[in-house]
Amino acid sequence: MILTDRQRDSLKELINIAFGKAVSSLSELTGYRIIIDVPKIDIYSIDEIIPHIEGLVTEEVATVHQIFTGRLAGDAFLLLDQNGAKALTSLLIDEQVETIDVSVKEVLIEVGNIILNACLGTFGNMLNVHITFSVPRLHLSALNDMLSSLVIGKEGIRYALLIATKFKLKGSEIGGYLVIVLGVGSLDKLLEEVEKLG
């Protein structure tokens, strides 16, 4: 699906605001200066998303998953490859992470929760729609399994808002994706509201 320049710009602005909120929360939590880039935003239908994702993350992924409902409904994911997840956690907790144990999982969930909350909350606030969302969960799986779980068993044509991002802290850069999967109705609603912003 092709976004108009206006839609893209408005979405970008929305994400920028959301990431600003996420960054201040993360910085406050960890005491480190953190930057989240917003380099690229695109919308793909769910079944064509895989090739677009494979560049930045590979193989085994760590995904923080949050379901949201309301007038906008869907699934939101923070997608990191597992080495990236370990590296990010290492930097955040200031300790070498060798394996993703339960405590590391919780840290990832909390970090994912902050970022996803910031995005979804900002969407809700800016678009003036009420969204409620679930407590996040963490999945560790192969990228393909994770993505196919999005495709299988879901009805209707679904779209993914793909936001490629980079976390920069302490001189390191860790790439990841924010994937927001929406039903066609919700997407229309989002774009409609986004257009109003402009």
Add this chain to the structure above:
Amino acid sequence: MFSMDLYGEGLSNWVENFLFKGVFVTDKNLKIKLWNRWLEEKSGISSERLIGKNVLEVFSETIEKRADKYFYQVLNGEPVILSHRFHKYLIKIPPEKDFSNHFSEMQQTVQIAPLIANSIVLGTITMIEDVTERVYKEMLLKKKAEILKEAEEAAKKERDLAQHYLNIVGVIIIILDENGNIGLINKRGCEILGYKKEELIGKNWFDTFIVDSEKEEVKRVFKDLMAGNIELFEEYENLVKTRNHGIRIIHWHSTILKDSKGKINGTLSSGEDITEKKQLEEVLKSMVITDELTGLNNRRGFLTLAQQQLKIAQRAGENMLLFFIDIDNMKWINDTFGHKMGDIALKNTAKILKETYRESDIISRLGGDEFAVLVLDTQPSNAQILIERLKENVKKQNERNENGFELSLSIGFSIFDPENAKNLDELIAEADAMMYEDKKSKK
């Protein structure tokens, strides 16, 4: 109670009394509506003392820990998760006794979610999980991993040191696997063989480095060795074909390697390049003029000394006699009594020659069972006397009958006349021919 119907009441009753996690519920003003039994037990604060009170006011540490903003976020509809890594705990509760030495508070993972009905946020629900034991276990595991890592680092250091030794040692150190392929080789080995380490690892030792004439034999021996059929020669020398330095003579010390089950799986060898040493030995050998077995001059010694005497005698006008002596039936002695007895025959002959001739005469073993004596400053007429004396001495030796065989010598001689000087080769040839006649006459 906040129940709206019987199911709701049942659920809240279960959460309140039986859920094995901490749960408390607040209204929109963060006033506590429910404080479950688990929390009562763990915190020691009864529900009655808390109901109706603002959670942030009762638990002042929540403000200190700036947890208030999480509650406001939740009231805004956004659930939050607080991991113990960043927050340690939400509500200050003493840890279980087992962990009181390690933690001053119960470590908690906390979920705070909006309590929503009919799309309206009624308040907050907080679930507290005691993760102290898990965190403690993770801590232990981490410590264990650190110790392991330290041990690994120490082992690595040792390996590095060993590698260092391997590199500075002046001999080849090489490990061959059971197929004769190179598994390890040190720097010196690479230098001598003229290859890089990467080129050598995995290469077959015998195909690459053993000279063709010995290859099959050495391979066969190695195969037998690996099969456990034969014992290892712990020390040996062989010829090694190198890339840049030609064929080298290597002196090896080897030991068998076995796997953990005791099966032979290779050899470890150290090899010293003794090519130069060998060459030096050859040079030294060429300078030796004494026969090792008898202590007489060897051929080289005889030729050198005799040559010199020849010149002196010619100048001084002196006569000399050259005797050529050969042990009879030497082959028979060797075959019948063994080489050891052969050696005794040679030694006895030497002894007899020393008894017969003067100390100043040049007595020598030319090789095998041949002896030569150059008798200085003597008259040709003495030749027969000397032969008789020699025979007499042989007879005496045989009368002692120490060895079970009779020693018998064939004798020939030639005369050096300064007036009609013959060279050494001619003198020897003449005496040899006469000795031969003597030998023939006995058969």
